[in-house]
Amino acid sequence: xxxxxxxxxxxxxxxxxxxxxxxxxxxxxxxxxxxxxxxxxxxxxxxxxxxxxxxxxxxxxxxxx
Numbered sequence: 001x002x003x004x005x006x007x008x009x010x011x012x013x014x015x016x017x018x019x020x021x022x023x024x025x026x027x028x029x030x031x032x033x034x035x036x037x038x039x040x041x042x043x044x045x046x047x048x049x050x051x052x053x054x055x056x057x058x059x060x061x062x063x064x065x
Contacts, residue, residue: 009053012039014061019054021047 012019019037022030030050037045037054040062044055056062 007051007053009044009055011057012054012060013057014063017062019045021050021052021054023052 010023017040019039020034021037022032022034032049035047035049037047039045039054039056044053046053
């Protein structure tokens with residue numbers, strides 16, 4: 001039996017926006033084309049290339065986005 005691949009979402013603060021994936025912490029070997037993701041409307045987003053989950057931290061202040 002194999003364990004499910006459950007990925008912990010990357011939590012973002014307002015200062016981390018605009019959000020793009022791959023993010024600066026990802027290794028260069030796992031890169032894919034840069035895609036900008038909107039987390040401001042729903043509070044979360046998923047990268048269509050690698051499946052990385054992103055979400056706003058509770059109480060995050062979003063300015064100008």
